[in-house]
Amino acid sequence: MNITVIGGGNIGTQFAVHSSDKGHSVKMFTSNPSRFSKHLFIVDNCNNKTRIKICDNTVLENFPLYCPKCKQEIIISVKQFNTTVITEPDA
Numbered sequence: 857m858n859i860t861v862i863g864g865g866n867i868g869t870q871f872a873v874h875s876s877d878k879g880h881s882v883k884m885f886t887s888n889p890s891r892f893s894k895h896l897f898i899v900d901n902c903n904n905k906t907r908i909k910i911c912d913n914t915v916l917e918n919f920p921l922y923c924p925k926c927k928q929e930i931i932i933s934v935k936q937f938n939t940t941v942i943t944e945p946d947a
Contacts, residue, residue, distance in 0.1 A: 860885070873908050877922045902926035910934060918942060 864886030
């Protein structure tokens with residue numbers, strides 16, 4: 857499905873990322889496109905590159921990142937382009 861998001865604020869960006877993770881083609885229109893110039897690639901459990909766009913000032917904590925290929929979710933934290941994969945101990 858082709859999705860167009862108008863507005864690159866918090867909700868528009870989250871919707872775009874979620875839709876893209878589900879395999880949809882997403883185009884975003886924003887008044888400040890330079891904020892969305894960086895791509896973050898996460899290589900997940902199945903060696904699939906999951907891609908999200910982040911800004912210089914993006915901070916994600918305990919962000920669930922879904923892989924449409926293996927249908928699994930990993931939890932990441934991002935600050936200043938430094939990415940940490942959160943591993944939770946088994947109960």
